[in-house]
Amino acid sequence: MRIVYTKGRDRLVQQLVERRNSVEEHAVPVARRILAAVRKGGDAALRRYAARLDGITEQSQLRISEQELQQAWDEVSPAFRAALKTAASHIRRFAQKQLPREWSFEQVRGLTVGQRIRPLTAVGCYVPSGRYPLPSTLLMTAIPAQVAGVERIAVVSPRPAKETLAAAAFLGLREFYRIGGAQAVAALAYGTESIPRVEKIVGPGNAYVAAAKKLVSSDCAIDMPAGPTEIVITSEGGDPVLFATDLIAQAEHDPDALAILITTKKELAKQVSAEVKQRVRSNPIAAKAMQANGVIFVTESVAEARALTNSLAPEHLTVDSERDLEWVRNAGSVFIGRHSAQPMGDYISGPNHTLPTGGLARLRGGLSVQDFVKIITVQKYDRKALLTLGPRAITLAEAEGLKGHADAIRARGARG
Known part of the structure; x- marks a missing residue:
């Protein structure tokens, strides 16, 4: 050093x-071409890239069967199963502590405000398996999604190790695809004939994965660019x-x-x-x-x-x-x-090991259960609260020149 x-x-x-x-800048042109090809060509393009880059034949099943997942769990050592259970328990308990809570309070008499928590519907978890197999990343990405209540969790990983498959079986995950790279990001973000699109993609990857996640971020939410x-x-x-x-x-x-x-x-x-x-x-x-x-x-x-x-x-x-x-x-x-x-x-x-890199820790923390939920705010007026606060809202609306805003409040009986 x-x-x-x-x-x-x-x-x-x-x-x-x-x-x-x-x-990852050198990877952007390649990632852009792959994204466009899979978005246009669907499964056929995905299979071509999977055969070329992930080392499988174009005839191979992209989705890993539940039997193969269960077989992997049966074949790993008792020591690995015990360690996995301990890690999963700790990750789950930490995520449960992080889960935002629902609440409401009376702002003034007659006006109740609050928030409700709702999970995303479908997320994709990218699990690298290039230089090293990373079953720990599967735990770190999927468990917070489970705690949040996400209904559909799709996992992608090129050439997944037996230990990663075993981790999926243990968590009860059933949608696991043998694909990786920018082509996997494309499938998750845009969908193909056999892989429905997701609402958000999480998890680290190589430069091509990071570049692809950046490029799809206007069409599909991502956790963060990971370098x-x-x-x-x-x-x-x-x-x-x-x-x-x-x-x-x-x-x-x-x-x-x-x-x-x-x-x-x-x-x-x-x-x-x-x-x-x-x-x-x-x-x-x-x-x-x-x-x-x-x-x-x-x-x-x-x-x-x-x-x-x-x-x-x-x-x-x-x-x-x-x-x-x-x-x-x-x-x-x-x-x-x-x-x-x-x-x-x-x-x-x-605590999650999927963390911000490249200076992003100035702006956000690591992956958490909050990445998998939406906070919906709620407000309810009774007539007295509307009559009390309505005139002030009308004053602000008129100051902004928004006549329709003011009229909508006046139509309910407020004066201002």
């Missing part, structure tokens, strides 16, 4: 931000081995992953750099990511370290203590203290 002091730091930070915001994973550790003291292992754990996801340590301690910086250098020798993907995007920033003050952290708005952030939460403004998920290994959050803690 490079160690960077004050000189040249701002330029490097800018380069890192620009890099992560443009990673390569990011980790920032901001610390004034800790175990270099623990920091190095967390940095490598996230870096091994993708050669484009971003791994950063921010500290005022020069000696800590040197120790972590040396530890990472030694450990990545046996992890070629992490080694590539560290060489390209592994940086240790040594700042002149703690305040400077904190400001830099918030400007990066990282997907994953590790800090020393709960007191640090007071200054954290931008982060997808925060891990506190030496025992909070970041991979625990990837699997089993409960």
Whole structure:
């Protein structure tokens, strides 16, 4: 990992931000062509791309049968089944805590206002299975949708691993398609003869998936554009081995992953750099990511370290203590203290691991049950409340020049 002091730091930070915001741009033209082809050609086009890119024959069944899902569950190890159950239980309980509640109150006598919660009808969950199988992503995307009450959950994954199929069987999911890439996004967003369209697509994917999700977002809702994973550790003291292992754990996801340590301690910086250098020798993907995007920033003050952290708005952030939460403004998920290994959050803690990347943590948090519901506001007047508040509403309507608004209120007996 490079160690960077004050000189040249701002330029490097800018380069890192620009890099992560443009990673999928090269994929946009290809994704656009695939989307157009599947939108026009339906199943035939989808099968051609699935055969070419997902490694299946054009005659293969795209939908995975319930028997195959159940067989996968029967074949995985008891240890995997037990771990899956624990993870699913924690994710479900966390999502249930996040679920917005319905409420109403009397604004003034005779005027009741409130909100009602309604789930989306159909969502698509994209589960990557390229470099690594990711059954954990199936749990993180499907369980919040289930908690929200979504009626139809369609899962897509190219060459899904047995463990991913087993996770679907355990969750009771029955609509699972053996497709991936931009072609899967197209099928979910626009529908084909065999795959009905959905209202929203969630889940991470490669550059082509991210580009496709951006391109369909005006026709089908998406959770967020998802780029390569990011980790920032901001610390004034800790175990270099623990920091190095967390940095490598996230870096091994993708050669484009971003791994950063921010500290005022020069000696800590040197120790972590040396530890990472030694450990990545046996992890070629992490080694590539560290060489390209592994940086240790040594700042002149703690305040400077904190400001830099918030400007990066990282997907994953590790800090020393709960007191640090007071200054954290931008982060997808925060891990506190030496025992909070970041991979625990990837699997089993409960908070969602589908998190904002590319600086989007400045604007939103990670995937949650709230991504799968609509909040409908409600208002009810009685005659007395209308007569009391109507004249003021008429005044505002006339100030805006909206005569029809004022007339609709007057027609009910209000004066103004």
